[in-house]
Amino acid sequence: MHDPRIDRLATVLLDHSCELKQGETLLIEAIDLPEPDLVCALVEGAAARGVTPLVETKNQRVQRSLLANATETSMKLSGVLERNRMEQVQAYIGIRGAANASQLKGVPADRMDLYQEHWLRHVNEYRVPKTKWVVLRYPTDSFAQAADMPTHEFEDFFFDVCTADYAAMRVAQAPLVARMQAAEQVRITAPGTELEFSIKGIPVIPCSGERNIPDGEVFTAPVRDSINGTIRFNTPSRYQGVVHNDICFTFKNGQIIEATSTETERLTTLLDSDEGARYCGEWSLGTNNRVRHPMLDTLFDEKIGGSFHLTPGNAYEEADNGNRSRIHWDLVLIQRADYGGGEIYFDGELLRKDGRFVPSDLQGLNEGL
Template sequence: MDERVREHARVLVDWSARVTAGDDVVVSVADGAHELAVAVARELGERGATVTTLYDSAEVTRGYLRGVAAGEVDVDDDQSVDRALYEAADVVLRLGGGRNTTATADVPRETRRAYATARQDVREARMAADWVSTVHPTRALAQQAGMSVEAYRDFVYDAVLCDWESLAEEMAQLKALFDAGERVRLVTERADAPNTDVEMRIDGRTAVNSAASVAYDSHNLPSGEVFTAPYATEGEAFFHVPMTIDATRVRDVHLVFEAGEVVDVTAAQGQSAVESVLETDPGARRLGELGVGMNRGIDRFTDSILFDEKMGDTVHLAVGRAYDACLPEGESGTESAVHVDMITDVSERSRLEVDGEVVQRDGTFRWEDGFEAA
């Protein structure tokens, strides 16, 4: 076994999930993540945790949903067994890395949407635990990224096995600006793409310093972003970074916001997939997240949102569900069965403003060398 797999497991268990003796841990294992699951199980055993393992295969899910569609029956809304399992868990670890990144592409879109809606209570129960998602580098993911398996493994471990304490200290500076701010404006004026000029309110929200640990209200490994839950969004945003949404390739998405909602959408590719997301429920037309990528160990787009949204010199907006960590106690924010991120590159001809003050220009933050205020 590659020693980096063992180190990945140790970072996940100790830094990210903060597992202690006696914790009841649910480990959800994708069909390509067996090697990482073995290493994680070893680490959990050494720490005195109890383990329940789930098999999480997109191909199995496809089989079920294809059967539902062929039988013309409704997706079972009673998800009480899965919900009870997560409600009993102290920690939930999700080890991604499937054998086919588009396994459910031929499942009718309305069936996939109904399944996501039916499992919303399950997701809420899982997210009430200390949960962390990560990914094992598989051949399918390497192929999706357009990389050799060896190069992709190096890419993944460069992103995962970094100095998280130092990155947390840097990201704390942006978190402080967001926590004190009232309005954020993102402007891009790229020659090769339509402009973005979108403004949103963030007052009353708490930004998350997403340093890949539940101690920071952060639940992805790798991570490396600062995010908050915006509202009252106005303007237009263009997302030129290609991505896969609902098993469909999507490119060059343009969203127009009025009174906090998406009122118009176009895309050069995959527009129907974006429209389907927006039709999921009323909350799917509102923003649930504004995130700023700050992990410069991630140096290229790979069509994996786990990595792409954390990449330095990027900003992403997500339609759908807002995360509770960003909201005042008792306030729900945007509620939805979906949370779908879209990314724009801000490395050139761009600026991010908080209350009219530029805090990042052309990818450089104001505390970094080379920053130009105007």
């Protein structure tokens, strides 16, 4: 039986996220999808709008084999071929099923570095600034398991969150954007966390369904050398197939000088992958109050209501602090009372306490929290 929720999601992706126009070309990349329904809906929807659809399907087991046997030559050639294809399109939709989110665990770090540098980064340096793009997950049994939910309940949650009223979300985010644009100094407290940095002069970007589904964040970047103090993240994070818990960083003049987690050796290897990996390229406040708890998936976890994320690695061009790295790793700290609480100050003024915004003009962001 056809699921009408898939049609609604396809409409959001085609019209809101990519804003497709007649005569454009759309690349749909599907990874480990259990069924083709969403891809078919996107193909048919694109064609009906006068857009040329292209489809690429991938399998993470095959990708693991490619990466485990990577050479500089194979990664460079893969990067060139995929970038050439990306340069032929105006829009990109990436759908990731992740049948096994740990599929890349155990791939040697030096092979992953080759992939990040010569393939992924080479493609993304074009895709991110030059195309209209959006990425999302797809509801699978393993995804539901990571969220600690029965599959049917998770599917209801997934489609509800992913087809939110993103136009209304952008209106609610506007006062926060204005406050972040005016702010210079940020101070953050939480259990195990006392951190300060500047965001002066860095652009502020609201996200309401244009690049990620689900969405709900407002991001900027710390001034590269301004972070000082310690932060202890209370949300587990999966990166390159490895799950890290209890990540703790100490910063001095922007640089991570101490780092520990349940996978400290792997963490250190990541932070030593290049100079920029020990500096941060993004800081963002989560504003999607329908997402409440972590599920080991960055696209959801970084949007959690009452959270923020801080990102070792590459800065986005839209909010650029000059940091460059082959990694970009969003790490989440939830500050709601049920996760230990915490405070955020802008230039000495209390902006958010225990996950709830304090100023009167930001009360719209507390709805449903």
